[in-house]
Amino acid sequence: MVKFTEQERDVVRAVWEKVDVDEIGPEALIRVLITYPWTERYFGKFGDLFSISAVSTNAKLAEHGKVVLRSLGRAVEDMDNIKKTYAELSRLHCEKIHVDPDNFRLLADCITITIACKLKSTFNSNVQATWQKFLTAVVEAMTSQYN
Amino acid sequence: MLSKKEKELIIEIWEKLTPVAADIGSDALLRMFASYPGTKTYFSHLDISARSRHLLFHGKKIVQAITEGAKDISQLTVTLAPLQTLHAYQLRIDPTNFKVQLFSHCMLVALACHMGDDFTAVAHAAMDKFLSAFAAVLAEKYR
Numbered sequence: 504m505v506k507f508t509e510q511e512r513d514v515v516r517a518v519w520e521k522v523d524v525d526e527i528g529p530e531a532l533i534r535v536l537i538t539y540p541w542t543e544r545y546f547g548k549f550g551d552l553f554s555i556s557a558v559s560t561n562a563k564l565a566e567h568g569k570v571v572l573r574s575l576g577r578a579v580e581d582m583d584n585i586k587k588t589y590a591e592l593s594r595l596h597c598e599k600i601h602v603d604p605d606n607f608r609l610l611a612d613c614i615t616i617t618i619a620c621k622l623k624s625t626f627n628s629n630v631q632a633t634w635q636k637f638l639t640a641v642v643e644a645m646t647s648q649y650n
Numbered sequence: 651m652l653s654k655k656e657k658e659l660i661i662e663i664w665e666k667l668t669p670v671a672a673d674i675g676s677d678a679l680l681r682m683f684a685s686y687p688g689t690k691t692y693f694s695h696l697d698i699s700a701r702s703r704h705l706l707f708h709g710k711k712i713v714q715a716i717t718e719g720a721k722d723i724s725q726l727t728v729t730l731a732p733l734q735t736l737h738a739y740q741l742r743i744d745p746t747n748f749k750v751q752l753f754s755h756c757m758l759v760a761l762a763c764h765m766g767d768d769f770t771a772v773a774h775a776a777m778d779k780f781l782s783a784f785a786a787v788l789a790e791k792y793r
Contacts, residue, residue, distance in 0.1 A: 538775040619762035620769050632684040
């Protein structure tokens with residue numbers, strides 16, 4: 504199990520405090536679909552996602568971005584039980600939605616980059632390293648129930 | 651595959667960054683060392699602390715090579731030939747380090763922090779594609 508020091512917890516919480524879920528969520532997901540277009544395969548029911556402008560203005564995608572980031576908030580609140588927090592979502596993404604878990608890593612990278620654009624120089628190398636340690640634990644938890 | 655517009659955008663971004671090449675390059679390296687400590691093993695003979703002379707010099711070299719490569723992406727194999735040989739035969743850096751997750755990812759984060767909202771989703775996607783191509787060509791001579 505991943506262990507976080509008090510300092511690391513403070514760093515993660517400090518980053519999270521600056522995150523506007525309703526802004527970062529949609530933007531991160533938009534970046535995923537634009538940078539890794541094959542991820543469109545998972546959003547067939549969302550309507551038109553076949554151009555950059557369609558992706559950028561798709562309301563269902565934006566809403567889903569908010570849902571995803573809100574769940575990250577639960578992990579921030581309970582950093583010792585990330586695996587438990589995500590167990591059900593992991594099962595869902597494996598058994599019902601059939602998402603290749605490598606995509607969770609891509610989403611994590613896009614979340615990091617979106618936050619970096621907002622936080623700029625305060626998102627320094629140490630903050631990035633700690634934030635990524637946290638996201639890696641989340642990605643692992645999302646992959647944990649795959650079989 | 652990069653479109654004409656994406657290639658132009660990439661050239662534009664790297665040319666704008668030329669005055670701060672050492673800052674961007676050293677920032678990307680520092681981020682890589684902090685997130686992926688194993689990468690430090692290749693620099694044990696240098697002082698890679700923040701703002702060190704070695705770090706700034708090396709960071710600048712990397713950004714200059716990337717900027718040069720951006721000028722004609724179709725010729726990456728030609729432009730990078732000497733660097734390919736250096737990394738494969740002399741430095742022998744595990745090429746997985748170049749990629750996504752390691753140096754390329756940290757370069758994207760460094761760009762995001764520097765450019766803020768100007769690092770749009772379109773710029774991000776284009777840069778990710780370009781850096782992937784760059785990393786792949788750099789690794790071509792390994793085997």
